[in-house]
Amino acid sequence: MKKKNQSPPVKIxxxxxxxxxxxxxxxxxxxxxxxxxxxxxxxxRICLSCIGIG
Incomplete structure (x- = not known):
């Protein structure tokens, strides 16, 4: 007996x-x-130069 609602194989x-x-x-x-x-x-270095320390 065949299944009517057989889903196709899933493609990965x-x-x-x-x-x-x-x-x-x-x-x-x-x-x-x-x-x-x-x-x-x-x-x-960039942060210190932005706030004026470096």
Whole structure:
């Protein structure tokens, strides 16, 4: 006996997974190169110059 309301197989989109993977790889490369500390250093310098201390 055949089912009348058989749904088609669900297609999984690959683009979101590829995009997330690329961003994770780029984030890991940035962290390994020490970018977070450099960004924090520059942000501190800019903030201190904005308020007239640096």
């Amino acid at each position: 989109r690959k683009a979101p997974f590829i995009t997330i993977f690329v961003f994770l790889v780029l984030g890991a490369v940035g962290i390994s190169l020490g970018e977070p500390s450099r960004v924090l250093e520059q942000a501190t």
